[in-house]
Amino acid sequence: MWKPKTLSLFPLRNWFKYRKDFLLVWLLRGLSAIAGIVILLILGFLLREALPVLEEVGITAFFRDDSWNPGEKSYNLVPMIWGTGLTMMGAVLLATPLGIVSALFCHYYAPMPIASLYRRLIELLAGIPSVVYGFWGLVVLVPLINRLHPPGTSLLAGIAVLTLMILPTITLVADASFAKVPPEYLMGAAAMGLSSWGTIWQIVIPSAKSGLFTGVILETGRAIGETMAVLMVCGNVVQTPDSIFDPVRTLTANIALEMAYALDNHRSALFVSGLLLLGVIIVLAIAAELVDREAS
Amino acid sequence: MNLSGLKMIRQNQYGLDKVISLFFWLVPLIVTSLFIWILGDIIRGGIGQLNWAFLTTAPLDTGRQGGIAPILVSTLLILGVCLAVSLPIGIGTAILLAEFTPNHNWFGRLVRRSLDVLAGVPSIVFGLFGNAFFAKTLGLGFSILSGGLTLACMVLPILIRATETGLSAVPQEYRLSSASLGISRTSTLWHLLLPAATPGLLVGLVLGIGRAIAETAALIFTSGYVDRMPTSLLDSGRSLSIHIFDLSMNVTGGDANAYGSALVLILILLLINAIASYLSGKYSKTLKV
Numbered sequence: 001m002w003k004p005k006t007l008s009l010f011p012l013r014n015w016f017k018y019r020k021d022f023l024l025v026w027l028l029r030g031l032s033a034i035a036g037i038v039i040l041l042i043l044g045f046l047l048r049e050a051l052p053v054l055e056e057v058g059i060t061a062f063f064r065d066d067s068w069n070p071g072e073k074s075y076n077l078v079p080m081i082w083g084t085g086l087t088m089m090g091a092v093l094l095a096t097p098l099g100i101v102s103a104l105f106c107h108y109y110a111p112m113p114i115a116s117l118y119r120r121l122i123e124l125l126a127g128i129p130s131v132v133y134g135f136w137g138l139v140v141l142v143p144l145i146n147r148l149h150p151p152g153t154s155l156l157a158g159i160a161v162l163t164l165m166i167l168p169t170i171t172l173v174a175d176a177s178f179a180k181v182p183p184e185y186l187m188g189a190a191a192m193g194l195s196s197w198g199t200i201w202q203i204v205i206p207s208a209k210s211g212l213f214t215g216v217i218l219e220t221g222r223a224i225g226e227t228m229a230v231l232m233v234c235g236n237v238v239q240t241p242d243s244i245f246d247p248v249r250t251l252t253a254n255i256a257l258e259m260a261y262a263l264d265n266h267r268s269a270l271f272v273s274g275l276l277l278l279g280v281i282i283v284l285a286i287a288a289e290l291v292d293r294e295a296s
Numbered sequence: 297m298n299l300s301g302l303k304m305i306r307q308n309q310y311g312l313d314k315v316i317s318l319f320f321w322l323v324p325l326i327v328t329s330l331f332i333w334i335l336g337d338i339i340r341g342g343i344g345q346l347n348w349a350f351l352t353t354a355p356l357d358t359g360r361q362g363g364i365a366p367i368l369v370s371t372l373l374i375l376g377v378c379l380a381v382s383l384p385i386g387i388g389t390a391i392l393l394a395e396f397t398p399n400h401n402w403f404g405r406l407v408r409r410s411l412d413v414l415a416g417v418p419s420i421v422f423g424l425f426g427n428a429f430f431a432k433t434l435g436l437g438f439s440i441l442s443g444g445l446t447l448a449c450m451v452l453p454i455l456i457r458a459t460e461t462g463l464s465a466v467p468q469e470y471r472l473s474s475a476s477l478g479i480s481r482t483s484t485l486w487h488l489l490l491p492a493a494t495p496g497l498l499v500g501l502v503l504g505i506g507r508a509i510a511e512t513a514a515l516i517f518t519s520g521y522v523d524r525m526p527t528s529l530l531d532s533g534r535s536l537s538i539h540i541f542d543l544s545m546n547v548t549g550g551d552a553n554a555y556g557s558a559l560v561l562i563l564i565l566l567l568i569n570a571i572a573s574y575l576s577g578k579y580s581k582t583l584k585v
Contacts, residue, residue: 018480018481018482020480020482021480021481021482024481024482024485025392025396027388028388028389028391028392028396029392029403030388031384031385031388031389031392032388032389032392032393032403032404032407033407034385034389035385035386035389035407035410035411035452035456036389036406036407036410036411037410038410038414038449038452039410039411039413039414039417040410041425041429042414042417042421042422042425042449045425045428045429045433046421046424046425046428048428049424049428098323098327101319101320101323101324102323102324102327104320105320105321105323105324109317109320109321110324118324118328120573121327121328121331122327123569123573124331124566124569125327125331127506127510127565127568127569128334128510128562128565129509129510129511129512129537129561129565130510130512130513131510131512131537131538131540131541131558131561132334132338132540132558132561132562133334134541134544135338135540135541135544135554135558136334136337136338138544138545139337139341139544139551140333140337164330164334167327195312195313196313196316196317197312197313197316218416221416221418224418225416225417225418225419225420225421226418227418227419227420227512227513228512228513228537228541231545232541232544232545252418252420252513255420255423255424256420256423256513256516259423259424259427259516259517260516260517270424271424271428274420274421274424277418277420277421278417278418278421281413281416281417281418281421282413284416285412285413285416288412289409289412
């Protein structure tokens with residue numbers, strides 16, 4: 001994208017011809033510094049709160065202890081990591097094809113009015129608060145699953161609600177990247193007599209690949225970080241699930257459930273899981289950056 | 297382009313293609329019906345609760361009875377604190393990034409990069425941070441102030457991105473002619489650029505409000521659970537989203553009022569969404585000129 005280089009229009013000596021310009025720039029720099037430093041503050045404070053327990057029991061305790069029982073000085077996070085990982089994987093595996101198909105539908109199958117209506121609907125889905133998804137899951141979905149296989153609050157319920165929540169993310173990103181596919185490609189494909197599915201599968205999807213990757217990374221981050229909805233429908237039993245109908249507890253739900261009464265090392269252990277979440281998000285952000293750089 | 301792609305593809309439909317395009321209609325149909333299911337359920341469950349008394353009375357019996365007046369007030373106060381802090385920082389940062397920073401400036405790149413990461417941070421992590429920093433270290437406790445400040449950190453990336461987009465849509469001629477007239481950059485910004493970028497600013501504002509009102513996880517350990525009418529910003533106050541969560545998870549028999557509160561929340565968000573799309577519609581029209 002072409003961006004005007006504003007600064008070059010104003011050589012430095014003219015820049016501060018006006019005293020107020022000088023003041024303005026430094027004021028703005030100060031405000032930007034605050035905005036830029038928030039993420040460092042978050043990292044710093046999570047570290048500060050997490051350090052006591054890390055120093056006392058070490059990192060390995062969080063993966064090797066017998067169970068999650070902070071009162072008894074057991075800090076095994078593995079069941080919660082499974083909980084987060086499985087709900088995330090299930091939701092991403094479901095939402096990715098659904099979202100890509102939705103975006104393709106908007107671009108190549110639906111007539112204009114229907115496409116824009118559907119886009120608006122997806123945007124509305126994106127705006128529904130997670131607590132409302134959770135509430136709906138709790139009063140509608142969980143009883144349904146309960147009839148199928150008790151107890152109802154389960155990994156399956158979590159995956160279902162999470163899929164709905166991350167679907168808009170992948171759909172909107174995929175939609176934007178399909179919009180960037182050069183029309184010449186499509187004309188070329190038509191001229192060669194390719195079928196419509198052939199055009200999509202061999203021309204459209206490969207040329208939108210990097211955008212789709214970015215979408216998957218974004219939805220993964222959203223799925224890992226989601227708290228309220230999974231907290232309300234997953235049952236929150238600390239266990240590694242054997243089936244899709246077993247209740248699970250995610251890392252985020254664990255924090256939300258126990259922060260209210262956690263003290264000392266227990267509280268500190270919850271900050272360790274927050275740090276773990278933040279770490280994963282930073283890795284995902286770097287991955288997104290790399291995909292972006294690869295593309296350009 | 298979109299239309300031409302559509303035409304291109306439709307001209308040659310072979311046998312298998314018909315089946316596949318059927319599938320392409322099926323998925324949106326399912327998604328749409330799920331959306332209607334969710335929304336319909338909330339409306340059906342909440343419409344009976346929704347009346348003037350529900351909006352103007354205090355909750356009784358831990359929320360099973362009564363209304364949501366103090367909760368609405370707390371929500372508004374939290375939102376007010378959030379905006380009072382995030383708007384100046386957000387708009388200032390956006391102006392610096394869009395107007396006063398060349399593309400390869402290290403400072404600008406650093407700020408952008410850190411905002412990208414900030415945008416992806418899970419809300420519960422914001423909650424942990426708010427609890428450790430605002431509530432504990434700064435000693436604000438569980439209060440509307442803590443909650444609002446935590447939300448301010450959260451909406452910053454959204455505000456900044458929208459404002460920056462709005463500013464970069466202002467034609468370069470504005471800056472050039474103003475510079476050639478020898479007008480200071482401050483005056484250019486104040487009298488030309490900001491007025492021209494107002495739609496972008498408003499879209500950012502509306503999106504930020506939407507995100508802040510929908511938020512729950514970041515508020516549980518910062519603004520707290522107390523459902524009384526707040527008397528100062530240092531009081532704990534329960535937001536609407538936390539009220540829904542509490543009623544449905546911790547209060548047996550609270551579902552009816554949870555439905556009512558969910559409907560109120562959805563209606564507020566739909567209104568905000570409508571304003572945003574109206575503004576961005578206006579916005580894209582000015583862009584095309």
